[in-house]
């Protein structure tokens with residue numbers, strides 16, 4: 001018998017709880033104390049409390065354990081957290097979950113699909129990370145303003161968690177010449193010598209374990225966690241170069257805000273990456289302005305990650321079981337609810353399980369609060385489509401209207417984002433993500449009041465030039481994702497004959513084309 005105890009908050013009452021457990025139920029007396037693991041789950045927004053294994057507990061006599069597992073969650077464990085644990089550690093029969101209500105273990109917990117939104121904290125695991133033989137190697141693909149910022153924060157984390165991650169983080173840099181102190185040099189050499197990305201994140205000191213690499217294939221080599229962070233228009237080319245050159249069991253996180261439109265088909269960037277590289281890839285998005293986070297000003301973000309069934313370790317890290325734990329392979333489903341074409345290669349069991357817990361640890365910093373969810377559509381579309389709305393807000397403000405006009409545009413924009421998600425991803429979209437998460441309204445607000453797409457479209461109207469012209473002359477190589485996203489989304493909607501259902505998106509495209517005028521914006525709101 002393997003007993004898994006999920007405890008909410010570090011409790012002084014643990015010995016008492018254990019006594020209770022061991023005194024109740026004949027099954028529990030079979031528990032081998034060596035197999036007993038205790039997991040603490042922390043409250044939302046707070047750092048994780050440490051996990052502890054209670055191998056030394058002097059419990060009942062040792063017996064050979066069977067393949068049965070018994071999981072116990074304390075009654076004090078709040079429902080969303082419990083839902084999350086249940087969802088991400090779905091027990092394979094005959095594994096059962098029990099709740100330690102005041103007096104008994106009588107009632108197994110409901111293991112049906114939990115509520116849609118899992119503001120995740122931590123999934124229960126059987127073994128402390130230090131007991132795995134391998135460590136995750138992290139590579140960041142992209143080194144612009146946000147790419148370098150995310151590389152900085154994950155390199156800080158890998159440095160702090162040597163039990164889970166290899167210390168060095170590779171950052172692929174699109175090589176270019178930069179002039180520093182009157183000398184022209186390769187950007188990678190400058191980053192590695194000065195530990196600053198002088199072109200895209202000037203003035204920010206980077207950790208010394210962050211290594212800039214001009215070779216894409218070399219940077220990604222042996223990485224188990226690939227973080228994609230570059231303007232979305234380049235991702236197709238990047239995937240072509242990486243295909244066949246990464247670990248088959250690598251997993252990805254896309255920090256890219258955009259969508260891929262090919263042959264009138266729309267794809268979430270993370271799913272496009274997954275499909276191209278035959279891996280699973282989740283998405284990170286939020287109200288995140290790179291320069292603020294690089295300066296360690298606090299903010300929050302959202303990561304959507306559906307741990308593939310084949311990665312759900314239920315064993316002890318010694319290679320005894322993986323996935324369902326019974327050797328069968330469970331298919332992974334995409335954001336349209338379909339079984340993915342690729343047969344995923346499971347992350348080997350000698351690595352710490354690559355799940356919400358590990359990703360939360362990797363991306364969390366004291367100045368960067370991470371909320372884990374499973375709604376990949378909400379997170380991806382929120383991040384991509386708000387850029388169109390941000391451009392509209394820049395136009396509005398550049399025209400001389402103010403905050404109240406921008407608020408009207410934001411509200412309209414959010415309605416179109418939700419409508420878009422419902423129309424094209426009805427199977428899995430959870431509109432609550434857009435209302436509740438940083439990747440939804442949070443990102444909308446910051447993008448329409450402080451970010452580049454808003455700032456430079458406003459400047460374009462004020463100067464009477466095109467936004468493309470401003471991008472060329474003012475951004476020093478940085479890219480505005482809203483222009484291409486507007487184009488791609490509009491062509492997709494046109495091809496399906498539904499562009500009139502999205503009047504704001506249509507209008508922004510028309511303004512970018514020079515066919516309509518900013519003055520036409522209020523007409524959208526007239527009934």
Ligand SMILES: NC(=O)c1ccc[n+]([C@@H]2O[C@H](COP(=O)([O-])OP(=O)(O)OC[C@H]3O[C@@H](n4cnc5c(N)ncnc54)[C@H](O)[C@@H]3O)[C@@H](O)[C@H]2O)c1
Nearest residue numbers: 143144145146147174229230231234256257289290478479
């Ligand atoms: N900057 C932010 O505050 C921020 C915040 C959140 C999300 N994002 C998103 O992050 C993604 C990356 O943006 P960023 O701000 O890091 O980039 P950026 O706009 O600062 O920089 C552009 C990057 O593109 C690279 N590049 C240029 N030509 C290339 C080519 N042919 N192939 C590959 N790369 C090339 C440049 O080297 C540079 O690294 C975008 O989708 C953006 O929407 C940005």
Ligand SMILES: O=P(O)(O)OC[C@H](O)CO
Nearest residue numbers: 286287288443451452453
């Ligand atoms: O500067 P932008 O317009 O690319 O936006 C940055 C982020 O997406 C804001 O959350």
